[in-house]
Amino acid sequence: MRSLLLAAAVAAGLAQVPAMAQGAAPQMNLSRTDLTAGMFRLDVQLAQTPQQREIGLMFRKEMPQQEGMLFVFETPGVQCFWMRNTLLPLTAAFVADDGTIVNLADMKPQSDDSHCSARPVRYVLEMNQGWFAKRGIKAGAKLGGKIFSTP
Template identity: 40%
Template sequence: MKNRQSIIAYILLGVFLLGGAAYYLVPFITTSKVEPINLNVPAEAPNFVKEGEVTFLKNGKVHLKIDVEIAENENERAKGLMYRSSIPDSVGMLFIFDRPEPQSFWMHNTSIPLDIMYVDANKKIISIAANTEPYSDEAVPSLGDAQYVVEVNAGFSERNNIKTGDAISF
């Protein structure tokens, strides 16, 4: 009888230990990729709302116009184009800062690759960060003092021959 109780005790101990181990090991042996959960995601992606236009100028002449949303306060600038699944190629976002200074953007919670154009106080494009990586927390700095920033779909600058040294108006 004592051997039988010992065997049952060992079996129960084994089941307990294996069950406990399985609880801790299951997350590591799953084959599906687990994406991080962001609790700040809005229920639906924001819709584009035209708030103005940006005109791109080459040698002082109108080259191209796009419709833009304007981010002119801290909350709007922090949110930017986050949570958008897409934007039309004819639109973008214009960020307006109080004064020119080095700027740095990131792609946190931004699911679409973007071109980020940094623009100085004279509205001249001083640098373009092309085809930025979605969801990246890596800093994308301006290459000088920028007072304005224009974000558009990745490849927009190349497709439309927008270059450093061109200007904008709005």
């Protein structure tokens, strides 16, 4: 009887593993694009669907300095981000349609503190915390890349 209960418990646990593993795994295979920030080139993953944007950089333990994630929204809006289940300290750059950085926000790992754009934007670029500051890139700077439209 005990082994039957143990087998049932193991089977129930294994049935949950794919769902838990799927929810707790970092997104590593999203589409990518190249961006520029002044003389610096960035290789960024694109979070374009609601599910991709919801997971974002959660569960990632490391990220190369020249990489980041660009969140792409269908229409401009005030975008707010938090860091639940995000292990890396990040800086969010809230970016207008033409690639201009509207504002920057340093975000603390595993925090529910909300960080919002100062005005409606369609893009949010997350990079390792300190990346923008070390390169002197501030609000008003313009990012380049074919994804940004110019009016």
